[in-house]
Amino acid sequence: MKNAWWVGSSVGVLVAVGAVIGGGVWVNQTGFGLDHPAPMTVEMPAALFSPAINSDTTQDAASSPDFEALTAQLTEQAADPRLGTFVGVARDVESGEIVWEQNQGTAVRPASATKILTAAVALYELGREDTITTQVLEGEQPGTVVIKAAGDVTLSEEMLDDLAAQLEGQNIDTVLIDTSIWPDEGFASTWDPIDVDAGYIADVEPSMIEAGRIGGSEGDLPRSHTPALDVAQALADRIGAETTGTTEITTDSTVLASVESDTLDQRLARMMEDSDNVMAEGIAKEVAASKGLPTDSASTATMTLDILEGKGFDLSDVSIVDNSGLSFDNLITPRLLDDILTRAATETELRSLLTSLPIAHGTGTLEDRYEGMTGAGWVRAKTGTLTDTSALAGVVTSESGRVFTFAFVSNDSAILPAREALDEMASMLRDF
Structure with a gap:
């Protein structure tokens, strides 16, 4: 019973x-x-x-x-x-x-x-209760930090503000992002590229601002064609860094800042409410990465x-x-x-x-x-x-x-x- x-x-x-x-x-x-x-x-x-x-x-x-x-x-x-x-x-x-x-x-x-x-x-x-932690790590070169993408496709502006606040006072001129946790393609061959600008999907990368939406946090707004780079640029703008790009961290680095996602329960509720395709694909990729698939x-x-x-x-x-x-x-x-x-x-x-x-x-x-x-x-x-x-x-x-x-x-x-x-x-x- x-x-x-x-x-x-x-x-x-x-x-x-x-x-x-x-x-x-x-x-x-x-x-x-x-x-x-x-x-x-x-x-x-x-x-x-x-x-x-x-x-x-x-x-x-x-x-x-x-x-x-x-x-x-x-x-x-x-x-x-x-x-x-x-x-x-x-x-x-x-x-x-x-x-x-x-x-x-x-x-x-x-x-x-x-x-x-x-x-x-x-x-x-x-x-x-599963959550995703996005970290900002110390880069190999002086003045460089690296965002270690971990699968959160719904980073908010407030979360980026939080990361920037944690980095305050450091002399940072370069923000890079490491997306290696999802090394495989993020845009399926069965999807229509026109749906990116239509607001239904984007190249699903392991760090995105509001599922790649441009100009808002919900609804079928046009989606970014470079969502992970957008995250690096958004953080760079907040801390006054001039250079952005991608990299892959191969050694342990010092964690300088971090933010945590909503719980899986909360993310599923949002995914279902908006019928958000990016979130659905992101959650599936999170499961796969957790199993080494x-x-x-x-x-x-x-x-x-x-x-x-x-x-x-x-x-x-x-x-x-x-x-x-x-x-x-x-x-x-x-x-x-x-x-x-x-x-x-x-x-x-x-x-x-x-x-x-x-x-x-x-x-x-x-x-x-x-x-x-x-x-x-x-x-x-x-x-x-x-x-x-x-x-x-x-x-x-x-x-x-x-x-x-x-x-x-x-x-x-x-x-x-x-x-x-x-x-x-x-x-x-x-x-x-």
Whole structure:
């Protein structure tokens, strides 16, 4: 029964998101010097039900609710022409019962739903508290410092300010950067170079400012073509150094300054919220480097599948060539996506994968969706969008208190109509 506390508390987490939309109004109307009482506190609710899937016990069929009407609804929705070529699956987490499926074992183009695989592997291999330390080392020549890139692709302006402050008072005229921790290519052959200026990807290097964005810290802003050199230049500008470049440190050097990244939990939440391709690829490379494996995108994709296979997931017909879902060559089954989400609802190691997912009509890539739908505030899901491709995979608490995981993928369809149909389908699970 070791998983009972998480399954129960996962319901509490999901129920709580229903207050996000209304709660935003309260936040905006308070906190400006007005006198108000201390915030209310409540005790954590007791677990609402037992472990979702327990191979050591047999579920009592009589205790399982009747999903017949829900199955019929989902089947009818799956035939909606807006969904084009459509595959999917929905599961009741408590019983483990598949309440609906349509070709769940068929591998299709998943777009950014691929990031569910990447997040799972990172949590398994690195752990939720993993952080990355970026150091500035003393160079071999007087007046030279070297940034030892360690895999943090989201260095902030504040972190660079911190490094500069730690170097204050030193006579530094040259800032170099060592990117040797990821020696392999950072731009996959299956990506389109035009997507760099479009804001979707960059050459993924082990030190980047806000995932290479130019002019901001979030959204699909144009990305840099020289992200690691940008880090060296940004530090040089702050400390008055005139020369920048690259190098590789081969001997131990004195650490002059350092900064630490957010935890993996925090980075995954940001990756999922923005559906950030650079972060997804960077996190996969971090895993590969920690295991001494090649860090090019094709190799990290192979690593991801190997790790998932080792965890017992069914990878039949699944093939990926990157970890972000930007490539059109990725093929993933709804079954695999849903299996990972169900594990996240029943395993401690993966539990933060669920809380990293955007909230319908509340946050991230779902913020502007679910207008007027019952799933608003209750559905948490990873989106996926490419030409003629729309995906939605996540979790939702129904009105009756059941927790459902689901994975819906539409190929050969117009994006906006398909999105609306997917959101309607997830709302049907909420209505149960």
